[in-house]
Amino acid sequence: MFDWVGDKLKGLLEDTINGWVEEFMNWILTMMNKIVFDLPKSDFVDDTMSFFAWFTGIFAVIIALYKIIEYIINTQNGTQQYPLDEILLRVVKSAGSMLVLPWFIKLLFMDIALPIANYFAAAGTDFDGKGGYAVVSAALTGSSLIAASGFVLIVVLIFFVIVFVMFLYSVCVFYADYIIMQILIMPVALSMLADDNNYFQVWWRELLSIVVSLLVKIFLVTLIINIIFTQGNILLAVGAGALIIKSPSVLKNMWYGSGSARGGAGAIGRGAGNIGSMGSRMLLAKLLK
Numbered sequence: 001m002f003d004w005v006g007d008k009l010k011g012l013l014e015d016t017i018n019g020w021v022e023e024f025m026n027w028i029l030t031m032m033n034k035i036v037f038d039l040p041k042s043d044f045v046d047d048t049m050s051f052f053a054w055f056t057g058i059f060a061v062i063i064a065l066y067k068i069i070e071y072i073i074n075t076q077n078g079t080q081q082y083p084l085d086e087i088l089l090r091v092v093k094s095a096g097s098m099l100v101l102p103w104f105i106k107l108l109f110m111d112i113a114l115p116i117a118n119y120f121a122a123a124g125t126d127f128d129g130k131g132g133y134a135v136v137s138a139a140l141t142g143s144s145l146i147a148a149s150g151f152v153l154i155v156v157l158i159f160f161v162i163v164f165v166m167f168l169y170s171v172c173v174f175y176a177d178y179i180i181m182q183i184l185i186m187p188v189a190l191s192m193l194a195d196d197n198n199y200f201q202v203w204w205r206e207l208l209s210i211v212v213s214l215l216v217k218i219f220l221v222t223l224i225i226n227i228i229f230t231q232g233n234i235l236l237a238v239g240a241g242a243l244i245i246k247s248p249s250v251l252k253n254m255w256y257g258s259g260s261a262r263g264g265a266g267a268i269g270r271g272a273g274n275i276g277s278m279g280s281r282m283l284l285a286k287l288l289k
Contacts, residue, residue: 022125029121033218037114037169039106042174048183056098056186063193064091084108097189097200105182105207113211117218124222125229156238160224163241170217170244173273177210213251220244 067087076082181203190205220240227237 018093025229026121026125029125029222029225030118032221033114033117033121034173035216036171036218037109037117039109039178041181045179045183049186052183053098056190059067060094060098060190060193063190067193094189094192097192098186101185102182105178105185108207108211110176113215116215120215120219120222124226156234159238160241163224163244164221166245167217167221170195170214170247174210174214181207182209209251209254213247216248216251217244 064087067090068084069083071087186204188199191197191199220243223240224237227233227240
């Protein structure tokens with residue numbers, strides 16, 4: 001009788017502690033995500049962006065006028081290589097990018113990346129009633145655990161402290177990357193007017209690389225916590241920590257491994273530029289007669 005009551009009380013205690021642990025760890029990870037995605041603000045950066053916007057706007061008008069004059073001269077000489085429609089399309093894409101990209105970059109981080117990170121926090125702290133009670137019990141009897149496992153346990157704990165410090169370091173780098181990507185929006189938009197030096201694809205791939213790298217590291221942090229509280233494979237947790245420190249090599253190469261995206265974007269631009277090209281030439285020829 002007493003054994004049955006004791007088992008019931010123990011089970012109730014385990015369920016309660018496990019529930020508390022799940023809620024607490026979910027709260028910790030959610031707060032961590034909010035801190036990570038608390039995008040930095042700086043008056044100096046805002047002033048720099050305003051200067052680039054003013055400078056880029058004036059320079060864009062000059063380049064557009066130069067391209068049109070160049071088109072008229074080359075058309076008269078018979079050396080023009082692309083239609084007037086492509087020049088107009090570049091102007092529209094450049095102006096649209098100056099207006100849309102500052103809004104889009106915040107949308108990408110706050111409305112797409114942050115909900116994904118919060119999903120990792122919610123799913124990763126669903127321990128299914130396992131681990132929380134055991135970890136709390138182990139923490140309360142930590143002296144006996146250290147005495148039993150000794151040096152190995154201390155090394156593992158130090159390793160996870162280093163992993164957390166490196167994660168914070170990567171967040172600091174992410175903040176700086178975010179600022180740089182914002183400042184470069186105007187020059188990148190201006191480069192769309194150029195014949196050869198269009199840097200939009202480079203900027204876009206780097207932006208995706210920054211976002212995906214951050215999400216992967218948040219996932220790895222959540223994976224480590226999930227393994228610890230579900231008594232999973234500690235070797236997997238150590239491997240996840242190592243990836244946080246050095247970053248998965250695939251993330252450094254996946255955005256630049258193929259030119260198909262660039263080729264596809266170029267084909268779309270060329271196709272749009274060729275629409276109505278014959279009509280533009282005929283109209284310009286009539287105006288110049």
